[in-house]
Amino acid sequence: MRRRSLLSLSGAAVPAALLGPATAASAHSRRWLHTWVAMPQLTEPGNLPPAPFTGASSVLVDTTLRQTVHVTAGGSRLRVRFSNAFGGAALPITQAAVALPAGGKAGVSAIVAGTSRPITFGGRASVVVPTGAHVVSDPIDLPVPAGANLTISTYLAAGQQTLNLTSHPGSRTTTYLLNGNFVPALDLSGAATVAHWYLISGVEILGDAPAIAIVGDSLTDGRGSTTDGNDRWPDQLFARRPHTAVLNQAAGGNRVLNDGLGPNVLARLDRDVLATSGVDRMLIFEGVNDIGTAPATVADQKQVVDDLLFAFEQVVLRAHARDITVYGATITPFGGNTGYDDPDGLREQSRQEINARIRRGRLFDEMADFDVAARDPAIPRQLNPAYDTGDHLHLNPTGYGALAAAVPLRWLS
Template sequence: MRRRTMLGMTGAAAVGGAVFGAGPAAAHGRPRWLHTWVAMPQLTEPGNLPPAPFTGASSTLVDTTLRQTVHVTIGGSRLRVRFSNAFGGAALPITAAGVALPAGGQAGVSAIVPGTARPLTFGGRASVVVPIGAQVVSDPVDLPVASGSNLTISTYLAAGQETLNLTSHPGSRTTTYLTNGNFVAAPDLSGAASVAHWYLISGVEVPGTAPAIAIVGDSLTDGRGSTTDGNDRWPDQLFARRRRTAILNQAAGGNRVLNDGLGPNVLARLDRDVLATSGVDRMLIFEGVNDIGTAPATVADQKQVVDDLLFAFEQVVLRAHARDITAYGATITPFGGNTGYDDPDGLREQSRQAVNAVLRRGRLFDEIVDFDVAARDPAVPRQLNPAYDTGDHLHLNPAGYGALAAAVPLRWLS
């Protein structure tokens, strides 16, 4: 592992009793906030928009309460919530919002624990308008959340958002409830409509000093093949191995390193999803299969995508190190037999092997984890282990995600 040179003084240098370079938080003794949960914002595809009547001809979520649950990692006595309008086609007017503990501590439930509902404010105000492309952070609220617990976030939009370009995270694998009227503090939304998408929320923060690792990935990290409301994606199972580190899942199905797919490419979203995410001091990137799989199966095109991927990984590491963030990488898992990505001449498999060979030589990332070895069939290494295969020969089931989580060295989380 490369060791980066650290300056003898960080943050501030004391000269003659004066302190230079101390920011406002340091000067006033404010708490250090770190993310405990994130969801990568995306532009909602038409098929993932809220169902009728919550999507109209030109607007969304008019007179609508959203009730959503998220699975926090690091706990805390206080918290604050981030709402994103990154891809909104109009300003986002939030009329009211609140947090609570979900009934039974469960994910994807419509009821909350009586007495735990807390209103969210924004600069002391009950409502806020989020500009196009922006995000807002709520004021801190006193609501203790335990490490590895679930949290309910309820949001009400009286006027809705005057656009069909809505910011969401479609691959939530968690049930969200929608109903007309303001029911932010209601004890239960039984009978409400439901979908398995998150809308408008992008982060939860707590005060603390724990390590935080941002995981940049595609559907294999977003959890396709995992259990709805089960929180058994591989980052969830990694957190279960060490519950003192914030595990931040910045992945989206279909995401690519080089070109936009479902969501911006990695090089475009790295600043937002890693470098500017509060508390992050390390990252792990597990991507590349969609770049290889969508590039034409010709010798020239596959050589190009391999060269471009390796250059992109170098760029990721350079930008991470510039912010003193440790950069880990992961080898690309098999897709042999997948009808979309596996080609008859095996050119894409050769590209996967070429990228993995360079990663294993250890000259790109600070360290790598060999997910290829963890997930592959020992008898047919170009294919997934049958015990881990969802059946499409690309995505993993919860047992397969457990194998990935078990392969990550725990020292990376210390």
């Protein structure tokens, strides 16, 4: 199943002269690539905007949303993607703008004067996003350095006439909501706040950086990380090499085989990896939710292990067909977790079996051993106490730093 990509598995790049004239030119050309993403999801009732921004049958009527995102690779021009993937009706965006946030900080309501740029769509200030679709804006001239925060303000006059709203609930970033059109405002004083992203799903830059998509669940989405801190493990991985686009395509509760919070990995692979501009490599760190939600019986656990191994093979086959290198990570411990740990240790046996297959190097092009990085050396079936949030499943920022440190930097070369 292994195959050689343009980046050799030893980490050495193939000289441009050996690629041929056309390939060598494209290897150094600038193109549109994603620098930030958020996996679109159907918003659960408890994550809908607070009153008065959610009504009986509509959301975000006469509402300004101000949201900040943390870009990775930088560039002088950018585009913004709005998603209506899970909307139950057309999404009418009346006005939008992008700016730099005050102090360069995440989760703030103020923007830097003179940095606001209108977002247009085919030269128009407004757009209607069809049900199930997304739209990409016109290019915007706004230099954004690598690792910067970016503010996106959006106004919906009529709102969306449905309660099926596209969002990313696990933003770990403060969003501001205010009735009325305040897209140009320098600050949104008196605005309501939530820690969710709504409607936005991507930012592209014009550049030549490599891009890696990370497919994961709540351990990658950052449960246990700091709100407005940008300290999930993909954030900390980017900080180790801040010239690579690191794209976090994770969602809490996500599974490989069956839908959970958001579509399963096999269903969303095309949208979140294969069709994401700029991606030439990916890392998958999933499986704990599949093991943990399968019944703790010998037959059920054998089935989930067999199905997971087949699913990983499918991910690799489909990605290789698009010349995308696939890295995998071992599943981290959950011993002591009240939901996933079982008295007979059957789920732990499944975790060990999956990890053994990953370590043998026959599933992915290369692997990172997150299990070793996160586990308690004295009790390997449990998380290191210094990394444990207390639920014996999720990590704190220090633990996420340990995962980031376990990724070979040559994967980002």
